[in-house]
Amino acid sequence: xxxxQAVHHPRSxxxxxxxxxxxxxxxxxxxxxxxxxxxxSLATRSLLRTSNLLPALGSRGFALDAHSLKLGENAxxxxxxxxxxxxGGVDTNKLPWIPLPQMPGCSMKPLRVSSETGHFTLLxxxxxxxxxxxxxxxxxxxxxxxxxxxxxxxxxxxxxxxPGVWAYTPSGAKMEGTTAEEETxxxxxxxxxxxxxxxxxxxxDLLTGFDIKAAAQKRGISLLPNTLAExxxxxxxxxxxxxxxxQAKWDIVSKAExxxxxxxLTNPHFIDTNALPWIVNPDAPDIGLKxxxxxxxxxxxxxxxxxxxxxxPHYHLGPADFFITSGRIGYRAxxxxxxxxxxxxxxxxxxxxxxxxxxxDEDLIYTANIYGPIQFDxxxxxPILDVLSWMGYLExxxxxxxxxxxxxxxxDQGTLLAKTPI
Numbered sequence: 001x002x003x004x005q006a007v008h009h010p011r012s013x014x015x016x017x018x019x020x021x022x023x024x025x026x027x028x029x030x031x032x033x034x035x036x037x038x039x040x041s042l043a044t045r046s047l048l049r050t051s052n053l054l055p056a057l058g059s060r061g062f063a064l065d066a067h068s069l070k071l072g073e074n075a076x077x078x079x080x081x082x083x084x085x086x087x088g089g090v091d092t093n094k095l096p097w098i099p100l101p102q103m104p105g106c107s108m109k110p111l112r113v114s115s116e117t118g119h120f121t122l123l124x125x126x127x128x129x130x131x132x133x134x135x136x137x138x139x140x141x142x143x144x145x146x147x148x149x150x151x152x153x154x155x156x157x158x159x160x161x162x163p164g165v166w167a168y169t170p171s172g173a174k175m176e177g178t179t180a181e182e183e184t185x186x187x188x189x190x191x192x193x194x195x196x197x198x199x200x201x202x203x204x205d206l207l208t209g210f211d212i213k214a215a216a217q218k219r220g221i222s223l224l225p226n227t228l229a230e231x232x233x234x235x236x237x238x239x240x241x242x243x244x245x246x247q248a249k250w251d252i253v254s255k256a257e258x259x260x261x262x263x264x265l266t267n268p269h270f271i272d273t274n275a276l277p278w279i280v281n282p283d284a285p286d287i288g289l290k291x292x293x294x295x296x297x298x299x300x301x302x303x304x305x306x307x308x309x310x311x312x313p314h315y316h317l318g319p320a321d322f323f324i325t326s327g328r329i330g331y332r333a334x335x336x337x338x339x340x341x342x343x344x345x346x347x348x349x350x351x352x353x354x355x356x357x358x359x360x361d362e363d364l365i366y367t368a369n370i371y372g373p374i375q376f377d378x379x380x381x382x383p384i385l386d387v388l389s390w391m392g393y394l395e396x397x398x399x400x401x402x403x404x405x406x407x408x409x410x411x412d413q414g415t416l417l418a419k420t421p422i
Contacts, residue, residue, distance in 0.1 A: 065281060065386065089322075089331065089345035090224060092123045094243035098215055102196055102205050105130025105180075109244075110216040111344045112224045112321075113209040120209035121189045121321065121344065123246075126150070126180035134176045134199075139192015140407075142302065143167040143270075144323065144367055146248035148184025153177040156409045157269045163252045166292050166302065166367075167270035170408045185246060187323050187344070189369065224346040226319075231348060250341045254304070254325040254365040268406040273304050279400045287311065291397045293405045294390050301370045301393045308364060310357040313379055317387075318372010320347040327364035330357050352380075 090111055097107040109123040118139065126132075126148070143150075144166050151160045154176060161167055169175070171192060196205040216223050221239045225231040254274070262275035276290035286309025292302040299318070307329075322345040328338030331345070338359035339345070349372060358364035373389040397404055 065283070089324075089339050089343045090222075091339065092342045092344055093245040095123075095221060095239065096219065096241060097125055097244050098219065100207070102207055103130075103132055106132070108212070108215075110212045110221060110223060112226070112346050113213045113216075114226050115209070115213075116226070117191070118193060118209045119189065119191050120212045121187070121346075122212065123344070124186050124188045126184045128180055128183045130180045132175065132178040134174070134197045136195045136197065137169050137171055137173045137175070137190070137192065138195055139190060140171045141169045141191060141194075142187075142189040142369065143169070144187040146185050146187065146246060146250075146253050146325070148180060148182040148186075148247075150184050150186065151179045151181050153179065157267065159267050159270070161270055162272075163249065164254065164256055164274045165270055165272050166405070168293055168302070168405050168407065169269070170406075173409060183247065185248060187367070189321070224344070225348065226346070227348045228350050246342045248325075248342070250325055255363070262403055263401050265403045265405065269409075271403065271405050276304070277400050277402050278306065279396050279402060284309070289393075289396065291393050291402055291404065293407065294394050294397065295407050296390065296394075297407070299372060299390045301368075301390050303368045303370065303393070304365065305368050306363055306365050307356070308358060310355055311353060312376050312385075313354050314352070314377070315375045316347050316349060316351045316353075316372065317375055318370070319349045319351075320368060320370045320372075321345060322347070323367040325365050325367065327358050327362040328360050329364055329366070330355075330359040354379075 092109050092111070095109040097109060100106045100108055105127040107125050111121045111123065113120040128148075143161075145161050145163055147163055149160055149162045152158050152175070155174070157167065157169065157173075157175075160181065174197075190207075190209075193206050193208040195203045196207065198204045213223065217237065219239065220237045220241070222235045222237045225233070256272075256274040259272065259274045261277050262271065265271055271292060273290055273292060276292070278288040278290060280288045286307070288306040290304035292304065294301050305322075324339055324341050324343045324345075326341060328340045329343075330338045370390075370393075373387050375384055376386040376388070377384055396402075
């Protein structure tokens with residue numbers, strides 16, 4: 001603004017006016033380039049709308065226009081490619097259950113641990129009637145039930161959850177009396193340690209990512225790599241012992257029938273994902289989303305994805321994880337028959353996909369935590385065509401009136417553990 005005023009001041013110099021005119025030419029060229037890139041880009045639309053160069057958008061589909069971009073012409077799934085490093089997914093059906101002495105009646109399968117953030121992901125099992133000790137989540141957590149029934153007896157999350165239900169517990173939440181009404185299995189991501197409390201409220205134990213890593217190493221289980229550099233390394237461990245297949249009834253987890261579509265939540269902290277509407281761009285009917293939760297603080301989006309066609313080429317600008325519940329996915333470094341239900345996958349920040357697709361006629365459905373934007377193009381080295389972030393997912397959820405679970409408890413109902421108040 002100051003430059004504009006200076007240029008139009010009667011005493012402005014020729015160099016100042018020249019600078020302004022140059023900036024104006026650059027702006028016009030940028031607008032022209034954005035138009036050539038395609039006005040389907042959400043970011044482009046936002047820029048052009050501020051300049052009144054684009055009419056108001058329709059209420060449906062625009063936020064997911066990236067799904068209908070052109071596919072890579074020469075990008076095909078190549079099951080014969082064998083990279084030198086360690087990447088791909090882990091089939092949880094091939095892992096053993098490891099008892100958790102801190103939690104009687106509970107066992108786990110270790111999948112991933114971040115040494116940088118402390119985030120760790122497990123497949124958990126609770127015996128029928130088992131009750132978790134009173135605990136406090138020092139970081140938030142996701143819970144996705146694949147079999148059985150879990151009951152939260154009190155607090156903001158009170159209620160019972162079963163197969164297909166996704167729950168989110170915010171950091172600082174105190175959980176008391178969580179009980180398995182049936183033998184229950186669930187995928188759990190912990191974004192920080194868990195503090196286990198005694199009856200008087202003091203901390204008696206901690207469950208951390210380092211405990212999980214030690215348990216995996218002790219049994220010769222490789223955890224998924226966290227970065228692209230780690231993915232280039234060879235496996236130090238390769239578990240070849242007996243596995244324990246999941247008891248999940250996968251059709252109920254991801255394709256249960258007779259469930260009405262939800263337009264509001266019965267509890268703000270969990271949702272049966274079978275009740276969420278499929279959000280589909282009509283120009284890309286092979287890809288559908290069910291959006292579960294969006295954090296406007298971290299930019300994380302949790303969703304269910306149905307991918308029956310090839311996805312356009314893209315980079316993950318932030319990491320992402322996936323858990324397959326239906327069909328089989330053709331994936332670089334994976335087996336020729338693809339990865340099936342029960343497979344957990346971690347995509348490091350910067351990972352690229354050219355031709356991810358299903359390899360059977362069955363619906364390919366998986367959960368997804370998307371921790372950063374996805375950048376779309378038409379091939380390696382080509383211009384960016386679109387960037388899809390939490391803002392686009394939020395617009396899509398609003399357009400389809402899809403309810404989102406909460407990221408915090410009402411009234412900041414966290415638990416203070418400090419012995420000395422500050």
